[in-house]
Amino acid sequence: MRITDLLKQDTAILDLQAQGKEAVIDELIAKLNEGGRLADSQAFREAIMLRESHSTTGLGDGVAIPRCS
Incomplete structure (x- = not known):
């Protein structure tokens, strides 16, 4: 899968409501799931959180690219 398949x-969420890393990730996952992009949102969340536990995907200035693998 390429990032352009998801973007x-x-x-897209232009007015993200969540605050805090996990809440933001949950909101983003919900949007992908609503768009039919995920086969298993819970497994996707677990993979994202595992990746985040190794090191942050934050780039700075409020920008991050949460991902797994």
Whole structure:
């Protein structure tokens, strides 16, 4: 899967409501799931959180690219 497969208008959130890392990740996962991009949102969340436990995917200035693998 390529990041361009996920970055589509129907899965973009321009007014993110969540605050805090886990809440933000949950909101993003919910949006991807609503857009039909995830086969198993819980497994996806677990993989994302495992990756985050190794090191942050934050780039700075409020920008991050949460991912697994």
